[in-house]
Amino acid sequence: MAILERSHLEIIRAVDRYGSLTAAAEKLHLTQSALSHTVRKLEDLLGVTIWRREGRSLHPTQAGEYLLAVANRLLPQLDHAEERLGQFARGERGGLRIGMECHPCYQWLLKIVAPYLTAWPAVDVDVKQKFQFGGIGALFGYEIDMLVTPDPLYKNGLTFEPVFDYEQVLVVGPGHPLRGAPYVKPAQLANETLITYPVALDRLDIYTQFLTPAGIAPKRHKPIETTDIMLQMVASGRGVASLPRWLVEEQAERFEVAAVQLGRHGVAKQIFLGYRETEGQLDYLRAFVEMARANQGSRR
Amino acid sequence: MAILERSHLEIIRAVDRYGSLTAAAEKLHLTQSALSHTVRKLEDLLGVTIWRREGRSLHPTQAGEYLLAVANRLLPQLDHAEERLGQFARGERGGLRIGMECHPCYQWLLKIVAPYLTAWPAVDVDVKQKFQFGGIGALFGYEIDMLVTPDPLYKNGLTFEPVFDYEQVLVVGPGHPLRGAPYVKPAQLANETLITYPVALDRLDIYTQFLTPAGIAPKRHKPIETTDIMLQMVASGRGVASLPRWLVEEQAERFEVAAVQLGRHGVAKQIFLGYRETEGQLDYLRAFVEMARANQGSRR
DNA sequence: GTCTCGCATGAAGTATATTAATCGATGGAT
DNA sequence: ATCCATCGATTAATATACTTCATGCGAGAC
Structure with a gap:
């Protein structure tokens, strides 16, 4: 009962991306044999075949498709976690991934981001606009850290504040x-x-x-x-x-x-900023909310 | 750039839950020494201290808190994924794509599908009617998993059973x-x-x-x-x-x-059900055939 | 002060993962 | 039809990583 390791997901994703065990092995800096072994053991342990072997190519089974979806969901989160830990290690603050659900918010956001970047030089800001499961889903799924939206949703783990x-x-x-x-x-x-x-x-x-x-x-x-x-x-x-x-x-x-x-x-x-309430005390995140709110006066 | 493994998260969660390395080691069926080694190596690799050692107890640092949050978020997802794969392995879960080659079969099929869906809640049923290379080709090409047809074709990898x-x-x-x-x-x-x-x-x-x-x-x-x-x-x-x-x-x-x-x-x-013989032992597939056959009596 | 509990450490052994070498199968090219 | 290149599977050898054992050190309890 603890079979699936990160490396397994990594292999599954690589095989899907590069099309073959051999190619995946190359990208992962391993030999084809190593992957073959690992895969076989994994399939044995899980009791599930992940790929159908057809001639010299692999096609994911239903279980394989499912695992691929899991990999594509979890690996980015692990990557992000490591990146964040790297920032901890270097004494930096982190990255602020902002998601936007309303088109004109973009113009407004630009006005906030510029001064924010100078005030918080150690924080990188990234803005995303497309979300598979909506902005709220992206917040819950740790795809983004802050959501700019006109439609707040007061719910379990999220906090929304009107800022404009x-x-x-x-x-x-x-x-x-x-x-x-x-x-x-x-x-x-x-x-x-x-x-x-x-x-x-x-x-x-x-x-x-x-x-x-x-x-x-x-x-x-x-x-x-x-x-x-x-x-x-x-x-x-x-x-x-x-x-x-x-x-x-x-x-x-x-x-x-x-x-x-x-x-x-x-x-x-109104425009609202939403974030996970567990992160409400992160100072660089709070600061963004404050700056957004403060900026209001400058325009009216 | 692929340091964090599932086992690491597992350790972090266990230490938080049971309060000490020793207790965590016990729960994870490992020795205290093993954990100590693993933890030290992890901290070295990440370049971050996860716990502050105060006397004989461990207190998570900021990075530790963060990692704990990651662990509490991702581990349940991994557990859930394994559980689901277990369902795949036991033939409780899957997608059953049914292809039909005869028009009136549809009316008959509906009668089977309804009770089947309640009996096998984890199986998704999909019905298709158009095939580029015919129903048999669709079976071989993994477009569908089961074929409803009045014309069986006894051949290499396929099994047909009369059901009605x-x-x-x-x-x-x-x-x-x-x-x-x-x-x-x-x-x-x-x-x-x-x-x-x-x-x-x-x-x-x-x-x-x-x-x-x-x-x-x-x-x-x-x-x-x-x-x-x-x-x-x-x-x-x-x-x-x-x-x-x-x-x-x-x-x-x-x-x-x-x-x-x-x-x-x-x-x-007669109406036949055909499927790839390699999948003949899949529980949810067998069950469909059985239900189809059983339904026969009710109508005549 | 001493005893206990918990973590750290170094060396040694063992299990595990990786590699090298090779085979068989397949699909494309000639 | 034949040949060749490519891919995955396999086996045995090897390297790596992990775990254990034995032990040390420090802090709090008695």
């Missing part, structure tokens, strides 16, 4: 009839082309908080990956978009765009 | 002249519209075993995808079809259809 309030607005180009209007009603978008980031509709505030409740849909819906292009499209009259007010106002110098309040009361949003 | 006998009959609608006849002769179909599944004629029993030997062809031939629509067409007098007797009798409640024997002696058919 902003207003979500409609962005219109020059000469647009809504430009300068005190606010826009949902029905007024029924004939518009709406440009959004390419994500599910239920993750877009302009739908969930504005259009959908009113039962309105825009005439066309156009997904665009990047904020810059999105603003260019709006500036050239190809459609309207929805972004944070501060972002629009900041970019108004570069693009001919203007913000219009969504509905009579506007759409208020 | 049935009679193929003609289906006629209400008011059809053949209704109630003791049997139908091929020539009597020369003026009929024959409705079949959209497959090659040589895979349709009514052709291979009834019409073709007599040199007869129906007036029209109409391919229909689904059994339900086929029965509706027959019930509304648009043509006749050919299906298993048990299926017709079962559906007689829903549709106004009746079965007529094909020819003086009827057309007898």
Whole structure:
């Protein structure tokens, strides 16, 4: 009852990656014979065949596929743990892996990261945007250490703190009839082309908080990956978009765009930072939260 | 760069749990000396002290706390993985990909799958119907694990077992002249519209075993995808079809259809289950065959 | 002070992992 | 069809790593 070792997972991953025992052996700085032996013993101990031997190639069985999934999940965590221990050894602080679930958060995040990096020279920051099981899953799975999201989830081992309030607005180009209007009603978008980031509709505030409740849909819906292009499209009259007010106002110098309040009361949003509560006292992590919160004032 | 082994995490967790190296050694069935050696080497390799030695007790350093957290997170996952592999080994778990080569088999299969899923909760069942190189090829190519077919092929690595006998009959609608006849002769179909599944004629029993030997062809031939629509067409007098007797009798409640024997002696058919003979002892696979065979009695 | 408990250490033995050398099988090239 | 290169399996030899044994040292208990 303690058969599976790290080296086994390492072998399984290498065989999958490099396609053969021989190639894997090369990469692992071992001989083909060594792997063959190890594999055979492992299969014996587990009582499971991991690969089907077909001619001169190996194909993972169901158990093999499962083991591969385990390897791909656990090995990165072990690697990360060692890296972190290396940082301990060198007296450094560590790496802060930040995950983001909202597109425009990126612009905001950049403003925080720059001063943070100078204040904490020993901390490396990494930003990730894609998660297999969602941002929360990435936090739990130790893929990231901090999550930037507009949708906090108060749950068992996680802590979320609001760090930034902003207003979500409609962005219109020059000469647009809504430009300068005190606010826009949902029905007024029924004939518009709406440009959004390419994500599910239920993750877009302009739908969930504005259009959908009113039962309105825009005439066309156009997904665009990047904020810059999105603003260019709006500036050239190809459609309207929805972004944070501060972002629009900041970019108004570069693009001919203007913000219009969504509905009579506007759409208020918050950005939250989430982290594992066991790490809440890590000073370099706390510091990031503090800096994010402090930065709020500078913009409003 | 692959220092941390599972055993190390195991030690770290045990020391934390049982309070001392000596106690941990006992639980791990090792000597105290062995642990001491291992620990020292680990600390050297990582370049980190894991425990502060105070008097005769050990207190985890910051790195130690971190490692403990890693151990408590990863070890249960490894344990769980081994447990799951044990299920694979004992044939309790797996994925059963069932391929089907005959259309009406589907109705029959559904009756087997339902109880099977409750009896084998750890087995995932998947049903496929299209194969690039035929059902046999799919078995050999590991696209599927079990084939449901009326045409067994006794060959090298495959095993086929008959699990269900049935009679193929003609289906006629209400008011059809053949209704109630003791049997139908091929020539009597020369003026009929024959409705079949959209497959090659040589895979349709009514052709291979009834019409073709007599040199007869129906007036029209109409391919229909689904059994339900086929029965509706027959019930509304648009043509006749050919299906298993048990299926017709079962559906007689829903549709106004009746079965007529094909020819003086009827057309007898069997459904076979085929699988790779190397997997014949897999418990969950055997169980499926048994359940399929047992189900036979309930219907006839 | 002495006794006990717990960890550390060095040398020795043993188990384990790795290698070298070789074989058989397979699939592609000629 | 034949040949050749490649891959995995196997066996025996070897190297490595681990464990044990015997012992030492220090700290707290009595």
